[in-house]
Amino acid sequence: THLIINGRKIRFFSTRNPAELPWRDLGVDLVMECTGSFTSKSKANVHLESGAKKVLISAPGEADVDATVVYGVNDDVITDDMTVVSNASCTTNCLSPVAKVLNENIGIVKGVMTTIHALTNDQTVTDVRHKDLRRARSGVENMIPTKTGAAKAVGLVLPELKGKLDGLAIRVPTVNVSV
Structure with missing residues (x-):
């Protein structure tokens, strides 16, 4: 399904299961996980398994996330090998x-x-x-x-x-x- 804005087609999806999302086929680099349902690295990994390269959680992350980051405060801690980062509350x-x-x-x-x-x-x-x-x-x-x-x-x-x-x-x- 597509959303058309100013003549530009934008694909969108609706599923409760991120494993069904075609991140690999779309070449997605970063998923912004804003559901509040996948706040641990173990849960957010479903996006990585679906082909995304990185996940940014827009909520407090569980203890297993690679880092909790507030941009402008400690974003210098992010390294290339980190795959799941929380942006805190x-x-x-x-x-x-x-x-x-x-x-x-x-x-x-x-x-x-x-x-x-x-x-x-x-x-x-x-x-x-x-x-x-x-x-x-x-x-x-x-x-x-x-x-x-x-x-x-x-x-x-x-x-x-x-x-x-x-x-x-x-x-x-x-x-x-x-x-």
């Missing part, structure tokens, strides 16, 4: 450049961050039963304080800050825009 992409500048110029001994975060697709629309009372609340009607892995993930991007940052998230009922 949106919050880690926001926090890492600021943390890098602060640490380089005045040093960070300990830090705490708070993110005001738009609701995400794992939040419920209505109040429900849940063992975590915060997760039981409707995401579209409540501000919900919760945990975030972003501060910890900065340690993957900037190893010198490993264990120095902590944080929390406040999920707010907006469709987009986080601070």
